[in-house]
Amino acid sequence: MGILSSILGFCGFGIGTSIGLVIGYYMFIYFQPTDVKHPLIRPMVEQDSETLQRMLSEIPLWVKNPDYDRLDWLNKFVEIMWPYLDKAICKTAKTIAKPIIAEQIPKYKIDSVDFEVLTLGTLPPTFQGMKVYVTGEKELIMELSLKWAGNPNITVAAKAFGLKATVQVVDLQVFASPRITLKPLVPTFPCFSKIFVSLMEKPHVDFGLKLLGADAMAIPGLYRFVQELIKDQVANMYLWPKYLEVTIMDPKLAMRKPVGILTVKVLKATKLKKKDLMGGADPYVKLKLTEDKLPSKKTTVKHKTLNPEWNEEFHLSVRDPETQALEFMVYDWEKVGRHDKMGINVIPLSELTPDESKVMTLDILKNMDPNDAQNEKSRGQLVLELLYKPFKEDEMPEDKEDSNEVQKAPEGTPASGGLLVVHIHEAEDLEGKHHTNPHVRLLFKGEERRTKVY
Numbered sequence: 001m002g003i004l005s006s007i008l009g010f011c012g013f014g015i016g017t018s019i020g021l022v023i024g025y026y027m028f029i030y031f032q033p034t035d036v037k038h039p040l041i042r043p044m045v046e047q048d049s050e051t052l053q054r055m056l057s058e059i060p061l062w063v064k065n066p067d068y069d070r071l072d073w074l075n076k077f078v079e080i081m082w083p084y085l086d087k088a089i090c091k092t093a094k095t096i097a098k099p100i101i102a103e104q105i106p107k108y109k110i111d112s113v114d115f116e117v118l119t120l121g122t123l124p125p126t127f128q129g130m131k132v133y134v135t136g137e138k139e140l141i142m143e144l145s146l147k148w149a150g151n152p153n154i155t156v157a158a159k160a161f162g163l164k165a166t167v168q169v170v171d172l173q174v175f176a177s178p179r180i181t182l183k184p185l186v187p188t189f190p191c192f193s194k195i196f197v198s199l200m201e202k203p204h205v206d207f208g209l210k211l212l213g214a215d216a217m218a219i220p221g222l223y224r225f226v227q228e229l230i231k232d233q234v235a236n237m238y239l240w241p242k243y244l245e246v247t248i249m250d251p252k253l254a255m256r257k258p259v260g261i262l263t264v265k266v267l268k269a270t271k272l273k274k275k276d277l278m279g280g281a282d283p284y285v286k287l288k289l290t291e292d293k294l295p296s297k298k299t300t301v302k303h304k305t306l307n308p309e310w311n312e313e314f315h316l317s318v319r320d321p322e323t324q325a326l327e328f329m330v331y332d333w334e335k336v337g338r339h340d341k342m343g344i345n346v347i348p349l350s351e352l353t354p355d356e357s358k359v360m361t362l363d364i365l366k367n368m369d370p371n372d373a374q375n376e377k378s379r380g381q382l383v384l385e386l387l388y389k390p391f392k393e394d395e396m397p398e399d400k401e402d403s404n405e406v407q408k409a410p411e412g413t414p415a416s417g418g419l420l421v422v423h424i425h426e427a428e429d430l431e432g433k434h435h436t437n438p439h440v441r442l443l444f445k446g447e448e449r450r451t452k453v454y
Contacts, residue, residue: 068129068145075126082124090118111159116166121151125174139183140192143200148174168210175204179240186249193249198240202231258317260390262289262326262349266299268309269330272364272380273342280304282333283342285382289316290325290346301333306380321349321388330364330382343379344368349388357387420444424451 078085094115101113125148133141154169177200182192205227238244266285274281282303288296297316302308318324326347332340343364352358364379366372424440440451 065129065131068131071127071130074130075124078124078127082122085124086120089120094118109160111161113156113158115155116157117153117155117168119153121153123150124148125150137183138185139181140185142180142182144178144180146174146176146178148172150174165211169207170210171206171208173204173206177201177203181243188249190248193247195246195248196243197238197246198243199235199238200240202235202239205230205234258319258391260318260321260354260388262316262318262352263313263387263389264297264316264326265313265385266310267359267383267385268307268311269364269380269382270307271378272306272308272330273378274306281306281342283308284331284333285310286329286331287314287316288327289318289349290327291320291323292316296329303333318349318388318390321352321354321390324349326386328362328382328384330380345382347384347386352386352388354388354390357385359383359385 097115105111105113125146128145128147130145131143133143135141150172152169152172155166156168157164157166179198179200181196181198182194183196184193185191186193209226236242264287266287269283269285272281272283282301283305284301285299286296287298288294294317297314299310299312302310316326326349327344328347329344330342332342334340343366345362345365346368347360347362361381361383363381366374366377366379422442427438427440437453439453442449
């Protein structure tokens with residue numbers, strides 16, 4: 001009887017528990033409490049101090065602080081561009097992380113660390129406000145309030161001792177207040193040479209971490225430890241006044257000024273390669289200094305000749321004689337279609353002796369590849385006369401704050417030296433009613449330039 005009673009008791013407990021769970025489930029699904037009321041919506045001025053304190057962290061900065069500007073336009077822009085920003089940011093992150101990982105992994109006896117998956121997800125960050133500081137210096141300082149509750153998928157695989165382990169980061173939340181400084185401001189696009197990023201306070205970082213497919217953050221005590229560790233490490237590296245420096249361009253190259261004038265006299269060309277069906281060519285020469293964004297200089301066209309003579313003089317502004325070079329290209333003019341390129345060559349300015357005229361006879365090459373066999377074929381020669389005239393130290397142009405101020409040429413500048421810059425902005429009230437191709441024609445000392453036809 002004792003055994004039978006134990007069996008019946010156990011069966012009764014199992015049956016009763018099962019019935020209780022089923023009844024409880026249906027009661028939870030189909031029976032709603034009747035004493036639940038809809039929350040009251042009240043203005044903030046009617047809230048008590050405790051409630052306001054809890055809400056304060058969720059209120060955008062542009063509401064709490066009049067110094068911060070609203071950034072709805074920026075959030076809309078980021079939302080539309082996010083699919084493209086996601087790919088660009090991930091590509092840049094891989095490029096930056098690759099050498100850092102390669103430098104660190106030998107210290108920990110790890111064979112390799114690679115990104116198996118790297119995407120920031122479909123949810124873009126939002127900017128709660130921005131404050132701009134005016135310092136009077138050549139810099140732009142911005143403080144942003146950033147909040148990002150994203151759904152990224154970042155999977156990193158590490159290999160060591162023949163074993164492979166994967167770590168996946170999901171459900172990332174980042175709340176940060178970065179200060180972004182663009183300096184120095186320069187007159188070359190993108191108009192700043194470096195970006196400095198600092199954090200004005202410790203960031204809030206929350207994320208899920210899966211190790212070998214299991215939620216590692218479910219381990220008691222690990223979540224709080226990892227969160228505080230990340231805050232402290234990031235703060236030690238980037239909390240103001242420390243910063244992350246990103247170089248966009250060399251400020252010396254962006255702000256460098258002319259240091260001299262290069263006078264180039266295109267004398268003649270000999271034994272050019274035939275281009276036309278009748279055995280001739282219509283050659284002209286284009287000249288340009290490397291690292292210079294100004295348009296190329298161009299000689300006149302000499303028709304139906306393989307031994308043209310120009311004797312035309314040009315003046316080019318030199319900014320760095322140690323790195324710049326004079327590049328010339330010879331073309332065959334075509335009345336219809338694209339002009340044929342006959343050849344090219346380059347003269348480093350470092351080969352020139354200042355204040356000393358030099359006549360050079362240069363081979364016309366197919367390209368600047370020294371290993372290209374096509375450069376061994378004869379394409380003719382070009383004869384140039386070069387004179388580099390550097391400015392003296394006391395004649396160097398000064399950095400004027402007023403860019404509209406007209407400066408005189410340095411004393412002692414030769415009659416053939418100097419630089420004339422003409423900006424054509426617009427035209428108004430042109431005569432005539434049927435202008436379909438207006439353009440401007442400039443003449444200066446026998447040299448002609450034309451604007452585009454509009």
